[in-house]
Amino acid sequence: xxxxxxxxxxxxxxxxxxxxxxxxxxxxxxxxxxxxxxxxxxxxxxxxxxxxxxxxxxxxxxxxxxxxxxxxxxxxxxxxxxxxxxxxxxxxxxxxxxxxxxxxxxxxxxxxxxxxxxxxxxxxxxxxxxxxxxxxxxxxxxxxxxxxxxxxxxxxxxxxxxxxxxxxxxxxxxxxxxxxxxxxxxxxxxxxxxxxxxxxxxxxxxxxxxxxxxxxxxxxx
Amino acid sequence: xxxxxxxxxxxxxxxxxxxxxxxxxxxxxxxxxxxxxxxxxxxxxxxxxxxxxxxxxxxxxxxxxxxxxxxxxxxxxxxxxxxxxxxxxxxxxxxxxxxxxxxxxxxxxxxxxxxxxxxxxxxxxxxxxxxxxxxxxxxxxxxxxxxxxxxxxxxxxxxxxxxxxxxxxxxxxxxxxxxxxxxxxxxxxxxxxxxxxxxxxxxxxxxxxxxxxxxxxxxxxxxxxxxxxxxxxxxxxxxxxxxxxxxxxxxxxxxxxxxxxxxxxxxxxxxxxxxxxxxxxxxxxxxxxxxxxxxxxxxxxxxxxxxxxxxxxxxxxxxxxxxxxxxxxxxxxxxxxxxxxxxxxxxxxxxxxxxxxxxxxxxxxxxxxxxxxxxxxxxxxxxxxxxxxxxxxxxxxxxxxxxxxxxxxxxxxxxxxxxxxxxxxxxxxxxxxxxxxxxxxxxxxxxxxxxxxxxxxxxxxxxxxxxxxxxxx
Numbered sequence: 001x002x003x004x005x006x007x008x009x010x011x012x013x014x015x016x017x018x019x020x021x022x023x024x025x026x027x028x029x030x031x032x033x034x035x036x037x038x039x040x041x042x043x044x045x046x047x048x049x050x051x052x053x054x055x056x057x058x059x060x061x062x063x064x065x066x067x068x069x070x071x072x073x074x075x076x077x078x079x080x081x082x083x084x085x086x087x088x089x090x091x092x093x094x095x096x097x098x099x100x101x102x103x104x105x106x107x108x109x110x111x112x113x114x115x116x117x118x119x120x121x122x123x124x125x126x127x128x129x130x131x132x133x134x135x136x137x138x139x140x141x142x143x144x145x146x147x148x149x150x151x152x153x154x155x156x157x158x159x160x161x162x163x164x165x166x167x168x169x170x171x172x173x174x175x176x177x178x179x180x181x182x183x184x185x186x187x188x189x190x191x192x193x194x195x196x197x198x199x200x201x202x203x204x205x206x207x208x209x210x211x212x213x214x215x216x217x218x219x220x221x
Numbered sequence: 222x223x224x225x226x227x228x229x230x231x232x233x234x235x236x237x238x239x240x241x242x243x244x245x246x247x248x249x250x251x252x253x254x255x256x257x258x259x260x261x262x263x264x265x266x267x268x269x270x271x272x273x274x275x276x277x278x279x280x281x282x283x284x285x286x287x288x289x290x291x292x293x294x295x296x297x298x299x300x301x302x303x304x305x306x307x308x309x310x311x312x313x314x315x316x317x318x319x320x321x322x323x324x325x326x327x328x329x330x331x332x333x334x335x336x337x338x339x340x341x342x343x344x345x346x347x348x349x350x351x352x353x354x355x356x357x358x359x360x361x362x363x364x365x366x367x368x369x370x371x372x373x374x375x376x377x378x379x380x381x382x383x384x385x386x387x388x389x390x391x392x393x394x395x396x397x398x399x400x401x402x403x404x405x406x407x408x409x410x411x412x413x414x415x416x417x418x419x420x421x422x423x424x425x426x427x428x429x430x431x432x433x434x435x436x437x438x439x440x441x442x443x444x445x446x447x448x449x450x451x452x453x454x455x456x457x458x459x460x461x462x463x464x465x466x467x468x469x470x471x472x473x474x475x476x477x478x479x480x481x482x483x484x485x486x487x488x489x490x491x492x493x494x495x496x497x498x499x500x501x502x503x504x505x506x507x508x509x510x511x512x513x514x515x516x517x518x519x520x521x522x523x524x525x526x527x528x529x530x531x532x533x534x535x536x537x538x539x540x541x542x543x544x545x546x547x548x549x550x551x552x553x554x555x556x557x558x559x560x561x562x563x564x565x566x567x568x569x570x571x572x573x574x575x576x577x578x579x580x581x582x583x584x585x586x587x588x589x590x591x592x593x594x595x596x597x598x599x600x601x602x603x604x605x606x607x608x609x610x611x612x613x614x615x616x617x618x619x620x621x622x623x624x625x626x627x628x629x630x631x632x633x634x635x636x637x638x639x640x641x642x643x644x645x646x647x648x649x650x651x652x653x654x655x656x657x658x659x660x661x662x663x664x665x666x667x668x669x670x671x672x673x674x675x676x677x678x679x680x681x682x683x684x685x686x687x688x689x690x691x692x693x694x
Contacts (some may be wrong), residue, residue: 048271058242207311
């Protein structure tokens with residue numbers, strides 16, 4: 001037990017993750033990037049509600065269960081859009097804070113398989129799937145990432161946890177074509193850069209922008 | 222109530238569907254905030270846990286005031302500190318959904334919150350304030366915190382604040398400096414300037430109102446921030462002083478509108494003092510007299526006439542009558558009962574005995590209406606022709622116009638027992654009561670008349686002395 005500012009202070013795992021010096025792929029950087037991704041999305045003024053896997057009491061809304069695996073998985077971020085185009089639609093997102101490609105490709109495949117499971121089990125929470133990273137991967141094949149084939153390959157790699165089989169032929173027979181298409185159509189691939197994150201509402205416009213956001217809401221009521 | 226807020230949040234956090242969870246959380250928070258003060262309006266926005274847009278807006282319609290409330294599911298100090306830096310310019314309240322179990326390791330959050338007049342609190346901190354609101358002083362502090370609280374307010378801070386506050390108010394009654402100073406220091410730390418000034422004024426009023434020397438008060442003297450309805454009610458219900466000058470300072474910025482909104486137990490000794498001490502500057506638009514016998518629950522009340530607040534109006538209560546006074550509009554008065562008017566002789570008697578000048582009359586005789594007036598609005602009550610009319614039993618007066626100093630006029634309508642000025646004119650209570658009321662009602666007993674004068678007479682204070690005593694209340 002530590003004492004800070006005259007009060008007992010229990011260092012939690014979350015604190016440790018935040019405060020320990022960490023490397024490129026540490027959870028610390030991941031949490032900071034998650035925070036920045038949320039703020040960037042919120043600052044677009046097109047997100048009404050959002051929550052992260054770090055939010056106590058809300059992170060359960062990002063959790064899904066593998067059909068044939070005990071442990072659940074979780075997306076990093078989720079919420080609900082506002083506005084005319086996507087208003088009321090829900091999204092989940094995976095946030096990867098790497099500065100370079102590293103193993104993003106395999107993470108993306110895992111993400112696609114999770115999207116397939118999530119859309120199968122709770123479609124109302126999955127109007128959009130966002131992949132948010134600070135580095136691209138397999139850029140020569142970038143246009144192939146959000147396709148049905150890409151989703152299909154990713155799902156087959158997780159056939160044990162999804163279909164309870166490691167036989168690719170059996171697994172392929174159990175694939176749902178509509179869900180594969182649905183995932184591909186719902187995918188967003190967003191590659192951020194540090195400087196771009198600041199291209200949002202300026203501090204001196206904050207009050208005016210928020211007033212407008214609230215005024216639009218009142219007019220809609 | 223103690224467990225209910227935390228339990229309600231916990232229950233909402235277990236709602237499986239996101240929309241039900243979000244709605245449940247917002248409802249629990251807004252109900253808790255509504256518990257701090259009546260008359261609040263809380264609007265839920267479409268946003269939740271958003272980095273830039275508030276989850277709800279607290280509004281005080283009477284004060285043209287509002288404050289944003291941001292809900293936060295992550296209570297990590299660094300995250301919250303970043304939040305404060307983004308939204309702090311709107312001086313909001315940030316409520317974390319879980320109790321803040323970890324302190325602020327670098328004190329950065331505390332500094333950021335205080336520096337931007339942002340309040341960062343949690344369910345337990347809010348609950349602590351609501352829980353203690355049965356004590357009036359804590360209720361006032363809770364309301365001040367809602368309007369302008371700043372810095373971190375968790376369980377420990379809220380508990381400490383209520384203790385310091387209660388000690389401070391008790392000490393102010395005794396004129397004890399140290400605990401009173403601790404309370405003023407608490408206000409300066411926990412509240413933004415306006416609310417700190419307001420709470421310090423209330424404490425200063427308690428200090429003086431119990432007889433301690435004004436110059437010894439251990440707090441800032443250059444105070445700003447208007448006293449709210451609740452502050453006035455608190456002082457009226459809790460002070461013991463009969464110093465008319467003190468009550469005059471309390472009422473310096475008081476309006477009849479504000480006074481009419483107060484919910485005060487009847488009889489209230491201090492209400493008599495407050496109104497009487499400010500009778501020359503509390504202004505009303507109209508008044509209406511009703512015949513109202515004593516109610517069963519009034520039988521034990523010895524003091525008549527007396528001031529009370531009834532039906533949304535300041536009311537002068539007599540033995541079998543009530544005079545309601547409206548601050549802004551005749552429509553604020555209870556609906557009138559129709560009468561025939563009064564004989565000329567009776568009006569003459571009232572006017573002559575109370576030295577009230579009447580410049581214009583509207584009389585009826587059967588289906589005819591007679592207007593009787595002097596060109597220069599001189600007093601017509603002694604005119605021979607009017608005296609002749611007084612001998613006709615079928616002539617009744619419907620309206621009489623009272624002429625005040627400077628030519629101002631109040632019209633008394635004897636068919637509704639209502640008196641009001643022309644257009645937007647308003648009149649000090651002492652003038653309304655001392656002229657028009659004495660035409661509307663026969664006051665036969667000199668003792669009653671003397672009591673009414675006492676209830677409408679402000680203290681005479683030389684200007685220089687008034688200035689030296691003036692605390693800008």
